[in-house]
Amino acid sequence: MTTTTAAGVTVTELAPTTRIALRTADPAGTGIALGVALPSRIGDRTAEGARSALGLGPDEWLVEAPEAEGGALLATLADLATRQPLSAVAVSDREVTWRLEGPAVLALLATGAPRDLARMPVGSGARTLFDTAQVVLTREADDRFHLTVWRSFAPHVRSLLDRAIAELAAGL
Numbered sequence: 001m002t003t004t005t006a007a008g009v010t011v012t013e014l015a016p017t018t019r020i021a022l023r024t025a026d027p028a029g030t031g032i033a034l035g036v037a038l039p040s041r042i043g044d045r046t047a048e049g050a051r052s053a054l055g056l057g058p059d060e061w062l063v064e065a066p067e068a069e070g071g072a073l074l075a076t077l078a079d080l081a082t083r084q085p086l087s088a089v090a091v092s093d094r095e096v097t098w099r100l101e102g103p104a105v106l107a108l109l110a111t112g113a114p115r116d117l118a119r120m121p122v123g124s125g126a127r128t129l130f131d132t133a134q135v136v137l138t139r140e141a142d143d144r145f146h147l148t149v150w151r152s153f154a155p156h157v158r159s160l161l162d163r164a165i166a167e168l169a170a171g172l
Helices: 027-034 067-081 105-110 151-169
Strands: 003-006 009-013 018-024 045-048 051-057 060-065 086-090 095-101 125-130 133-141 144-150
Touching (some): 018 027, 027 067, 051 133, 060 067, 095 133, 144 151
Antiparallel strands (some): 003 009, 045 051
16 A cells, blocks of 8 residues: 655555446345445445445446455345346456545645535545546545546556645645
């Protein structure tokens, strides 16, 4: 795990987790099977213990859980798929997540994200862009976000974050 602290913000690469891209026609039943309710609105996020689900589309969710639970969750979903239409794809290895936190976190994110993140409610999330890379941003607290990006885009996004931190530190 790497951490950078400067200019009122800390960027920390988080440990790997289980991530599942999920699509289902029965969100209530699927949520019961997973042990975490699937939110009904795009951008809403639910959590039960260490498991969470973020609504990314009308029938699409990003489910996250501790890395050790991945096999069991996928087995549960494979069994459920024999009885109902559903798609569950493990995407854990394709992504990197950073925790961005501190009093300057909104200024840092404004350097690459086209959204008004000050208006994003705590506990919500969204698929958006950071510069030209598609990311998933979740707001964990007033001054803390998680930014998840495909591993192939991670060096580009990390270099942009580092450059923005340097500019913030220089008062630019």
